[in-house]
Amino acid sequence: MNEVAKDTLDRARGVRLMIFDVDGVLTDGTLLYGPAGEELKAFSAHDGHGMKMLSHSGVACALLSGRRSAAVAARAAELGLARVLQGIDDKLAAAERLGVPLSQVGFMGDELVDLPLLTRCGFACAPREAPQEVRSRVHYVARAAAGRGAVREVCELVMRAQDSFERALRQYLA
Numbered sequence: 754m755n756e757v758a759k760d761t762l763d764r765a766r767g768v769r770l771m772i773f774d775v776d777g778v779l780t781d782g783t784l785l786y787g788p789a790g791e792e793l794k795a796f797s798a799h800d801g802h803g804m805k806m807l808s809h810s811g812v813a814c815a816l817l818s819g820r821r822s823a824a825v826a827a828r829a830a831e832l833g834l835a836r837v838l839q840g841i842d843d844k845l846a847a848a849e850r851l852g853v854p855l856s857q858v859g860f861m862g863d864e865l866v867d868l869p870l871l872t873r874c875g876f877a878c879a880p881r882e883a884p885q886e887v888r889s890r891v892h893y894v895a896r897a898a899a900g901r902g903a904v905r906e907v908c909e910l911v912m913r914a915q916d917s918f919e920r921a922l923r924q925y926l927a
Contacts, residue, residue, distance in 0.1 A: 757910065761892050764876040765914035768812055768859040772836075772848060772870075773804070773904055775818040775825050777863035778880055781900035794824040795900065801832050803905030808833070810917035815851065817844055819866060845869040861907055863887060863899060878907050 776782055779800060785793040804814045815836035816829050822839065829837040841847045848858055848870050859876035860867070863883040868890065871877040877891040880899035888894050893910065895903035912918035 757893070761876075761910075762914045764892050765859065765911045767857055768876050768911050768915075769857040770813045770815060770836075770851060770853040771804075771807060771859040771876075771908070771911060772815045772817050772851075772861070772874075774844075774860075774862040774864075774867055775816055775822070776820060777882070777899050778861050779816070779828075779900060779904055781898065782863070782882070792822050792824060794822060794828070796828050797900055797902060797905070799902050800900070800904035800908075801828070803908030804832055804834070806921050807908040807912060810912050810915065810921055812911060812915070813853075817841055817847060817860075817870075819844070843869075845873060848874065859907075859911065861895075861904065876911075 773779055779796055780794050787793055808814050814834055816825060816834060817838045818825060819841055825839060826837060836851065838847050844867060855873050856875040858874045860870050860874045861878040862871050863880050865886060871891055878893045878895065879887050879891045880895050880903040882899050895906045897903045897906045909918060912921060
């Protein structure tokens with residue numbers, strides 16, 4: 754893992770619920786529509802596996818999006834995510850209703866509308882493509898691109914901070 758500030762690791766160590774925005778975080782932000790108007794999304798298998806590993810390590814994962822998409826519901830089901838909140842205008846209020854103190858919530862968002870939750874959660878992250886106004890207000894900016902490993906990077910950072918990454922790795926080396 755590259756050098757990460759002690760405060761960032763301390764914050765990641767306290768995360769019990771990691772919430773991810775969808776468009777611009779789990780995807781590259783491109784909106785694709787099929788011929789019948791259906792919405793299509795491209796998700797990274799690496800990001801998905803990162804969320805599975807994080808969940809198995811004891812940190813719950815959730816998706817939180819301002820948009821509604823059947824593709825997001827399908828991906829969440831495939832990953833076994835129980836908390837999938839779509840069509841949410843007030844992400845801060847939605848996160849507060851999840852039953853985990855905000856000090857123990859991590860959130861990865863990429864847009865100005867994400868700032869209310871990003872500035873109040875315990876561990877705030879953004880992909881490198883997020884606007885400067887977002888990047889300057891989070892605890893960690895991913896080196897990997899949105900939809901191309903940024904989520905995996907954050908999942909591994911949390912696991913390393915919580916000393917659970919090596920345990921997860923061992924299952925693949927046995």
